[in-house]
Amino acid sequence: MHLRRNSRYLLTLLLCLGILMPAAVSAADEEHPYEAASSGYFRDQDILPGGYSLYRQDEAGRLWGGPSGGDIKRASFQADAHEGLDGYGRRSCVSCHETERYSLHTSRGNTSCVQCHRDKPIAGLYQYYSPMNPIRRHAYICAKCHEGSTASFATYVVHEPRPLKRDTAESFPLFYYAVWFMVILAVGVFAVFLPYVTLWGVRELIEMRSKGGGHNG
Amino acid sequence: MANIKRFTTVQRLSHFVLILTFMLLSVTGLAWMYIETGWGQGLANLFGGYIAVLEVHRITGLILLIGFALHIGYMLYNINWHGLPKSILGPDSLVFQKKDWLDFVQHLRWIVGLSKEPRFERWSWWEKFDYWAVWWGLLIVGVTGLMLYNPVLSSDYMPGWLLNIAVWVHRIEALLAMAHIFTIHFFVEHFRPRCFPFSATMFEGSKDIEHLRQEHPAWVERMEREGHLADVLVPPVPVPLRILHFVTGYALIALGVFLLVYAIINVTYLTLAF
Known part of the structure; x- marks a missing residue:
């Protein structure tokens, strides 16, 4: 009974130490400067x-x-x-x-x-x-x-991360796909229109040559 | 020779405000993007340096967005709500219709010599494309621009990492818009042989009838057939005004080309990593 009571005290003590120890290690020795500077918020x-x-x-x-x-x-x-x-x-x-x-x-x-x-x-x-x-x-x-x-x-x-790099699809997916979407949109517009208007200009030039004149501004 | 009225004063004014805000946003935006280079710093110094150029960019962006909101109001006001959906699917409407797709295909075939030239109505497919491209562009740069306007405030309503995305989306869409205006739009409206050296329709509001018979034959014929061609005939714009339009137009074109060329030259000095 005596022993049991003793061991109970011991266990309680150990348990309390177990709970308190980590906190005591981090907070007890000295106040950390950043904590000291904290607003408390x-x-x-x-x-x-x-x-x-x-x-x-x-x-x-x-x-x-x-x-x-x-x-x-x-x-x-x-x-x-x-x-x-x-x-x-x-x-x-x-x-x-x-x-x-x-x-x-x-x-x-x-x-x-x-x-x-x-x-x-x-x-x-x-x-x-x-x-x-x-x-x-x-x-x-x-x-x-x-x-x-x-x-x-x-x-x-x-x-x-670099938005167009393959790795970014994993590290920041929305960034990767949004930027790729915009790049494809931009490149797509020019891939279609630059050759288109160039040929268009050539076509009008040929037409004006054959008609010998056109309309100005 | 008579001119046909093509744009109202409000429409011409809207376009002019769009030009001014767009150019100011281009200059200040590129100054910001290229601040590491001497060119970018030079542009920024015109506005009083780095901080000031950001402020001008932000305020100009707000003015453009207000203009966009006014335009939406103007558009809603001008829709004939009783005649829907016919009223927005007519030949005077800027809404894309099946004919535009057919015109586009035929236009392409005409360019390569496989077909006759399509007979455009009031708006050709590329004019409609240019109109709606401003919508798409403004929605993208507008939303991302507002997100970046006050990043601390906007991250109260969204995670801050969305700003990483907003910066890139804003930047790419702005570059796309500038490059498109300074190459494709200038070429199609001013530099292609039929329009060279300058098409002032959007400044003067009217265009000579012979040019429109070539570019929009179906529109001119419709007005003749329905008998109200005479209602839209206006005298040609006086010469001094035409000189003013020409000089203003070429100054803006020169500014656009200058920005484009210097942006390309200086791009290697940027530390942006894709």
Whole structure:
């Protein structure tokens, strides 16, 4: 009976520890700077890792042909996405992230990488406290320039895939098919009309030559 | 020689507003698209730089959409609702009909020398195509343009990733429209041998009867047969006005060709990846 009671206490203690431990590890030692800077508005999501509702929204978007995150790399969950990378400090971002070099933000707005992928070390996109995390990206990153930015707005794909590439049919289907549709429409119009009007002009020229005159404007 | 009245003042004015807004949108839109190049920056500087050119583009787009809405009102007002569907299926209507398809096929056969020239009624198939192409184009650039007008606001009503699609659709449709106007439309209306060097019908509102007997014989004959040809005869436009139309027209054509040529030359300097 005594032993049983003891073991019951022990079990309860272990259970409590089990529940409290993960929270204690992430929140207890020190307040994360991003959390300190938080308006508090995202506090529900900040303290509940289960509340990644935007990931579920991503899935809903995919049903409608929206973008998918693709394969999320393990580094995307690290506090320092480039941890342990040889010679990291001496490299430029695009020396590795070549495909991310161009976007409307860089070509039109002259934005540099670190204006959005800010602070050091650069956290992985999905790291829990990363400013780039979809739960706060709109507020921490987009709103720096786009006043009033919302989570929906932040689903705009800044580094968009090449719309006509085959891979895009999987990563962002609606984008792929819409752009292909427009390209076929545009090319189709010219494929029909350019030869058509050229032959038409030749036909009228021949007609005028044979009649020896025509009507002007 | 007498002219036949072909367009009313409202119609000519509509077309002129369409020209002005279209050209302004083309210049500001290309300035925006080509801002990485010296050419694009030069165009943007005409309006006071990058930010200002965007604002001019947005406001001009709104003016064009308002014009489009007014046109729809004008069209609805002018439909004879009691005589439907006959009233919109007559020879004066711009609605596509079976004859247009037959005309198109016969026109093609005429071009390659297999048939006689089709006898067009008031509107030939390409005139109808040009009219409805503005509808299709305006609907596409208009809807996507409104989506992009205030992206933060519009993403309250749709997922933000739709803006990725809107940008490309807007861009491709705009390029299609510009390239079509600056090549096909200019060629068919001004540069093909029968119209060269300039057809001012849409500016003057009328066209000389001999030209129309060749281009729209069935229309002229119908009016003669029904006895109201005399009602649509107007005197030719005075020479000073014709010079003004010619100079204005050629300035606009030159602007269009300039935009087209420089857009093609500079395209390799863009970092847009398809």
